[in-house]
Amino acid sequence: MTSFSLQHQALEPSWFAALDPRTRLLAAVFFTLSALCLSALWPLIALLALALLLTILLGCQWRLIIKRLLAFEGFMVLVVLFLPFTVAGKPWFAIAGMEASYQGVIQALVILLRGNAVVLALLALVGSMEPVKLGYALAGLGIPEKLVQLFMMTVRYIGVLFDEHQRLRTAMKARAFVAGSNWHTWRSYGHLLGMLLVRSMERAQRISGAMRCRGFNGKFHLLTPVKWHRRDTAVLTLAVLLFLLPLEWQWWQYGF
Amino acid sequence: MAHIPEGVLSAPVLITGALVTTAAVAYAIRKLDYERLPQAAVLAACFFVASLVAVPAGPSSVHLLLNGLMGLMLGWLAVPALLVALLLQAVFFGFGGLLVLGVNCLNIALPALLSYYLVSPWLNKALLANNRRQLFMSGMVAGAIGVAGTGALVCLALVLTGPQYLAAGKIILVTYLPLLVVESLITGAIVGFVAKVAPELLQRQLPQPLVAEESHATN
Structure with missing residues (x-):
């Protein structure tokens, strides 16, 4: 992987x-x-x-x-x-x-x-x-805070979800899935992406909970201000x- | 193919795109409360990853847009989520550019909103009736609206720049056809799957329960 x-x-x-x-x-x-x-x-x-x-x-x-x-x-x-x-x-x-x-x-x-x-x-x-640095740049240029936070969190979760996706693909491969131009492939991809979505949303709920219990009040602190x-x-x-x-x-x- | 490169469009088109996108994002951001921030971010990441997957379609392969589905799941929040994903694609993959970002975002986000307004009520009804066929169909239509809308808007942006792009626009529309077929089928399959596994994700204006007990240190 x-x-x-x-x-x-x-x-x-x-x-x-x-x-x-x-x-x-x-x-x-x-x-x-x-x-x-x-x-x-x-x-x-x-x-x-x-x-x-x-x-x-x-x-x-x-x-x-x-x-x-x-x-x-x-x-x-x-x-x-x-x-x-x-x-x-x-x-x-x-x-x-x-x-x-x-x-x-x-x-x-x-x-x-x-x-x-x-x-x-x-x-x-x-x-x-580094994408995180780009986020700092955006914050430093006066982009609204919520948008910057959305950017930062998206960057963070692209890596995580990519790994998740690879895991699901490996599981499909282990079951002898071969991609082709047919309904079976497209339906399987649909299920793969659907699973990815469902797991993402579960993750989002856990993140919300984790952020809440750490007292998130709408302000993220950038570690190294530009x-x-x-x-x-x-x-x-x-x-x-x-x-x-x-x-x-x-x-x-x-x-x- | 949904990303218009820098240097093609004329200044009025670029400026209009940037202004409309700014207004839409500003409106959507006002709606985005901190409760839904992780949700929007994780979905934006999910769609970014999905766009990396090459799906076989006939002799070649296509990359999914999934903007129709994104509209269904995020509503107005799809606009800032798409903006972030497009900025990442522009800066790190060279698809599109910084000044053309507004137009590109508009091209993809507008069909997402269209599918949100047109298909969501239908989808809700199908969810309540638990009609598998209707669920699949509504997903298909959302996918088709997303791709067809984006294709039409890309074409429109080119033609508004100058009539000399009409021929190129027509060819580009034709290249969207395989994507249209594959994306609508896959979106239908996704909606069918999600409706079976986690129907609450598709229901509009249903408060998302925040389960604080489930928080882990790994997040």
Whole structure:
């Protein structure tokens, strides 16, 4: 049985690991904003290069990153596949009688580059962080307390329920269950998930009871409150300036 | 497939999605009392884990959404629970993104609320009558509402961004068909199972007893 971890393991440099989690989250937001404002090809390639640089600098493991990128590429390809044929513009080439426009190809490329750059940066900046730290960041950014508590408890129980699910799967395997495309499989999965739900709810009731008997009054105490240092200001400023560079390039060269 | 990646949608769509989601979450959070916090969290985790399971469907496999079922079991609380699950998927798995989170949450939470309002009364009646067939059917309809609603909203978000996405939207709708079939069957099976084993979980507005004696140190 493998235990489940949400975040991917990265060999972060120590200065990066010591940063306030809010810095990392805000940097990811600024990166996304910059990417959404870019619409010229070359500045976007620069932004993607920046994202790649981040993944390398922050010690991400390529195998994991590529696995996660591939999972999201399916939708991406589906979205941009028809753009060359549906965007009006100068015809470039034709497949099976459909004319592809030059502008459409460019737009498809822009969206592909943008999406990949954002995912890479997000995984590098935030994806390697412990989920609990992300919860601290959310709390520190003024997200309502109940929502943060919901987040923290969800993170806690994903691991527990994943193990529970694995246990149930092992039990099914021991009874010679083989998944296929048939009603038996789907009904069995339904029963598996139903069992998981029933056990989750029982667990939720035990947790409620446990919280009550420890005098829970609606306030959770975060163990290590986040603290903003001067280096956080410096890193965030530097990151924002860096992410703005492609935008300025676009501004000067293309004028939008 | 229910997660629209960052960088596709236009700014007005993103902003509308974010505003509506914020309003819905704010409303739901007001309703969330601390008694039900563990319940919402454990269910959010449960649905997160369920979404990791690849279910065979014909030549390929699908990942369940289960938003219809989530609406049945959580009502309005499904909105913040889904938001948390989607944030985790965006940040740690790269599905969706931070700025598109509002739209993605709306796409999945709105059908959940729809199934809550449309199917819950029917489900309650079936529970009272203990009609197995009706129970299965109501689960099936909830699953179908969840998937079809999400598919339609994803398509709508794309088309509102620009008419050039109409073709892609249609193809995406077609890719939802196997999920629609599998999810409605599985949701039907889940509702049937839960109705047999722990019917109190499906009953709406029934006070959940808090059993303090059962608390263990392991929690």
